[in-house]
Amino acid sequence: MDSLLLSQYLIAGIVIGIIYALMAIGITFIYSIMKMINWSMGEFYMMGSYLQYFLVVYFLGAHLWFVGIPLSMAVVFGVGMIIQRYLLRPMFVGEMERKDEYATVITVALMVFFRNLAVVLAGPNQFAPPDYAGPTHIGPLPVSGNRFVALIGTLVILGLFYLIVKKTWVGKALRGSAQNRVGIQTAGVNVLRVDQIAFGIGVSLAAAAGALLAPIFLVWPENGAVATMKGFEIIVIGGLGSIPGSLVAGLLLGVIESLGSVLISPSFKDVYGFILVLAILTIRPTGLFGERQRVA
Amino acid sequence: MAFLSIQNVYCGYYAGIDILQDLSLQVDQGAFIGIIGPNGAGKSTLLKTIFGFLKYREGRVLFRDRETGDLSPFEIKKLGVSYIPQGSNNFPHMTIEENLLLGAWTFRGQKERIKEGLAKVYDIFPVLYEKKKQKAEFLSGGEAKILSIAKEMMSSPVLLLVDEPSAGLAPKIVSYVYAFLRSSQEKGITILLVDQNINQAIDHSQYLYMLEMGSVALEGSAEMFRENLRDIIRDSLLGT
Numbered sequence: 001m002d003s004l005l006l007s008q009y010l011i012a013g014i015v016i017g018i019i020y021a022l023m024a025i026g027i028t029f030i031y032s033i034m035k036m037i038n039w040s041m042g043e044f045y046m047m048g049s050y051l052q053y054f055l056v057v058y059f060l061g062a063h064l065w066f067v068g069i070p071l072s073m074a075v076v077f078g079v080g081m082i083i084q085r086y087l088l089r090p091m092f093v094g095e096m097e098r099k100d101e102y103a104t105v106i107t108v109a110l111m112v113f114f115r116n117l118a119v120v121l122a123g124p125n126q127f128a129p130p131d132y133a134g135p136t137h138i139g140p141l142p143v144s145g146n147r148f149v150a151l152i153g154t155l156v157i158l159g160l161f162y163l164i165v166k167k168t169w170v171g172k173a174l175r176g177s178a179q180n181r182v183g184i185q186t187a188g189v190n191v192l193r194v195d196q197i198a199f200g201i202g203v204s205l206a207a208a209a210g211a212l213l214a215p216i217f218l219v220w221p222e223n224g225a226v227a228t229m230k231g232f233e234i235i236v237i238g239g240l241g242s243i244p245g246s247l248v249a250g251l252l253l254g255v256i257e258s259l260g261s262v263l264i265s266p267s268f269k270d271v272y273g274f275i276l277v278l279a280i281l282t283i284r285p286t287g288l289f290g291e292r293q294r295v296a
Numbered sequence: 297m298a299f300l301s302i303q304n305v306y307c308g309y310y311a312g313i314d315i316l317q318d319l320s321l322q323v324d325q326g327a328f329i330g331i332i333g334p335n336g337a338g339k340s341t342l343l344k345t346i347f348g349f350l351k352y353r354e355g356r357v358l359f360r361d362r363e364t365g366d367l368s369p370f371e372i373k374k375l376g377v378s379y380i381p382q383g384s385n386n387f388p389h390m391t392i393e394e395n396l397l398l399g400a401w402t403f404r405g406q407k408e409r410i411k412e413g414l415a416k417v418y419d420i421f422p423v424l425y426e427k428k429k430q431k432a433e434f435l436s437g438g439e440a441k442i443l444s445i446a447k448e449m450m451s452s453p454v455l456l457l458v459d460e461p462s463a464g465l466a467p468k469i470v471s472y473v474y475a476f477l478r479s480s481q482e483k484g485i486t487i488l489l490v491d492q493n494i495n496q497a498i499d500h501s502q503y504l505y506m507l508e509m510g511s512v513a514l515e516g517s518a519e520m521f522r523e524n525l526r527d528i529i530r531d532s533l534l535g536t
Contacts, residue, residue: 169404172390176398179387185349186385186448188373188402 008141009262010255015143015151017254019209022154023231024238024246025161026205032178032241033198036088036103041206041231042224043114044080048072048207049214049223050118053129062130069153069211076207077200083110084199089192118221127219150212157208158247161201174198178241206231226270233273237280239290249288252276298358299325299486300346300455305355307345314353315341317510323455323488328481330501330518331490334532337507339490340382343457346488347379348372359455374402378453382460385444388433392424395432395443399450410450417446420476438469445476455486462493474500494529498522508532 023041030038051072056065087110091102133145165171176184177194185191209227217223234253238245253273260272280287300323308314315338323329331339344350346357348369357364364372369379387395396417400410418425421442427435432443441461448456458477462470478500481487491497497504498521506514506521506528514528521528 169401172394172398173401175390176387179389180384182381182383183385183387183444183447184398185369186347186373186379186381187398188370188451189398190368190370192368 009258013255013258015147017251018154020230021247021250022205022209023227024234026202027231028246030202034195039107040110042228043111044203044206045210045227046224048210049219052211052214053127053219056129065132072211073204073207077204080200080203081196084196115221129214146215153212233277236277239287242289245289298322301358303356305352307352319511321505328487328502330497330504332494332497333507338510343459376454378448379457380448386432393428399447402451413450421446458489
């Protein structure tokens with residue numbers, strides 16, 4: 001096996017892995033604060049890819065694709081805030097015990113709704129936005145420009161996410177809500193508002209992944225399904241509720257899929273991840289970075 | 297004008313089951329009030345109701361003549377009320393300093409005030425200053441209690457709701473905590489203390505309410521309770 005070709009696949013795996021991780025971080029982030037799984041994550045990915053496509057093709061032009069990404073994220077952030085406010089918040093209000101099945105029903109319903117909405121609005125066709133960048137090189141290795149751009153974009157978004165969570169007051173409140181929901185309320189934080197912001201941030205990460213991957217994986221009503229599946233695989237591997245876990249597991253999944261494709265066979269690409277999931281579940285059921293939970 | 301006035305309140309966790317039943321009591325500004333009573337009498341429920349964690353079904357809660365029934369905990373916090381629950385109130389994966397800073401959330405824009413607040417809290421609790429860079433999860437039980445008290449003091453409250461501060465702590469920490477509550481009251485903070493430890497409650501409070509089955513069974517000055525303690529305990533045990 002040619003070492004140049006191998007490292008090329010390795011890089012491709014890292015790129016895809018880190019973008020998958022973006023999805024997984026969104027899921028984990030929402031889970032750690034609201035203690036609910038958002039099953040419609042892939043539909044926010046889809047929304048992000050559509051928004052990016054229409055912004056770039058009809059308003060911004062191909063050279064301004066990088067303006068489209070924050071705009072798509074902002075729109076999806078807003079949509080997420082509205083959905084949280086009117087559809088998800090009721091499960092936290094006025095009851096001592098949260099209705100977990102309620103969140104599942106709502107988010108699964110949203111998944112079906114948004115997929116069909118996309119068909120109604122834009123038809124069942126696939127769209128491909130113009131390339132973000134031409135082929136380029138990392139050192140001696142040729143890389144697809146779209147993938148390279150997606151990698152850089154993801155790193156920038158993750159950096160901003162880190163800064164917001166670590167350095168700002170809102171970030172402190174987000175972390176506090178994840179760690180102690182009573183303690184954050186006695187501190188005087190409006191925890192329902194925090195939930196809303198967390199949901200908005202989580203789904204806008206999915207939108208970012210959708211917008212960044214649009215030229216690679218294209219834009220169609222069910223393009224979020226694969227991304228969601230990868231996101232959940234990563235969460236099982238990395239451990240639910242752990243952001244570093246999502247990052248490491250995302251990279252691991254991307255690299256294993258990519259190397260599996262080249263070393264064994266590309267037709268089993270989606271199988272390699274599941275083998276990894278099974279292996280992790282056997283060895284470490286809480287995931288690489290997951291903590292054992294004590295159920296009182 | 298009463299500082300905190302609870303009037304004929306009915307409140308519970310589930311519809312149709314009221315834990316507090318027609319409960320009324322008064323707290324004057326600057327007072328140290330004790331709430332005692334057997335398990336399940338509604339002591340903790342009362343504090344949760346005052347802080348807005350539970351919505352009462354009937355009656356009124358007035359804080360400085362403002363009805364608090366439709367307010368959420370964060371809005372009640374803004375009025376100057378702090379609540380120290382019995383369980384953990386800290387953020388385990390944050391440093392002690394970050395925990396304290398979150399306690400100052402209600403005036404997060406005001407850098408000077410936060411600095412002053414931190415200095416004041418570190419002055420009162422030097423143990424927190426020594427460990428300010430440590431994660432809260434590594435604190436001992438007593439230190440964690442001190443942190444959760446200090447965190448709620450960061451907002452400079454005028455009314456402090458304290459739920460069972462002695463539960464599960466070493467005697468040395470317990471007396472430290474009570475001494476702190478006493479000195480806070482001397483500085484003008486009103487204290488509403490819920491305690492299962494009747495002797496401690498009587499020693500530190502000026503006036504006490506004894507709850508039974510969700511309403512006030514007996515109230516009086518600390519002296520009254522001290523002199524009649526044997527009778528009170530016997531009566532409450534025998535249910536007469």
